[in-house]
Amino acid sequence: MKFIKESAEGKDVETLYHLGPLEPETTELIPSLLRLHDYGLLTMGSQPAEETVIEREGKWFQLSQIPFLDFVVPFRDGTEEFLRDLVADEQLKCTITDFRSDTPSIFPGSGCDIVVTREKVECESRESLEQAEWRDYTSIRSVPMYYGDLHLDETCFCDPVAQCMVTTLNDVDLFGRIESHAARYQQVFFPKLTPGLESV
Numbered sequence: 001m002k003f004i005k006e007s008a009e010g011k012d013v014e015t016l017y018h019l020g021p022l023e024p025e026t027t028e029l030i031p032s033l034l035r036l037h038d039y040g041l042l043t044m045g046s047q048p049a050e051e052t053v054i055e056r057e058g059k060w061f062q063l064s065q066i067p068f069l070d071f072v073v074p075f076r077d078g079t080e081e082f083l084r085d086l087v088a089d090e091q092l093k094c095t096i097t098d099f100r101s102d103t104p105s106i107f108p109g110s111g112c113d114i115v116v117t118r119e120k121v122e123c124e125s126r127e128s129l130e131q132a133e134w135r136d137y138t139s140i141r142s143v144p145m146y147y148g149d150l151h152l153d154e155t156c157f158c159d160p161v162a163q164c165m166v167t168t169l170n171d172v173d174l175f176g177r178i179e180s181h182a183a184r185y186q187q188v189f190f191p192k193l194t195p196g197l198e199s200v
Helices: 002-008 024-038 079-088 174-183
Strands: 042-047 050-056 059-065 068-074 093-098 114-123 135-140 161-167
Touching: 024 042, 024 174, 068 079, 068 174, 079 093, 079 161, 079 174, 093 114, 114 161, 161 174
Parallel strands: none
Antiparallel strands: 042 068, 050 059, 059 114, 068 161, 093 161, 114 135
């Protein structure tokens, strides 16, 4: 919370997992990220949808950045139901690492590679980009993470956690959709932040 708010104000803020400041593209996501933090989701990384078209040496290229969210949530009453909702949502693609055992594992039904950018390359004209096929440019493989990869202070959570990487290839509000799933379980395992905690 402190990192997001103070970075948005132009202050130089660092955390264990981000050296700051926020990337300019993240500015539009700040309201959504703050709401997700209110539900107890600790966001680790995100990006909005963006389209870029460039011409180089007579060839046309198009790069599509796909909306993406990486977050951590503690296992409490209702967490498994929330994760199953994410997996069952046909508008979303998820890879979820379950840290409840000494050997991290992929949460059932979630294991899919997460594509975060696609491209169309070397088209003869800007118009021909419309007919060109997309191909994956950057993706995150569906393999279990290790807790050390999260760079979390051990005092962040008293409970075991799940790390969730979520995206969509459809024209939907990714962050709003995740929030709608979280809202269903707000009273169970996503208590609102208490006054004063947001400044810690």
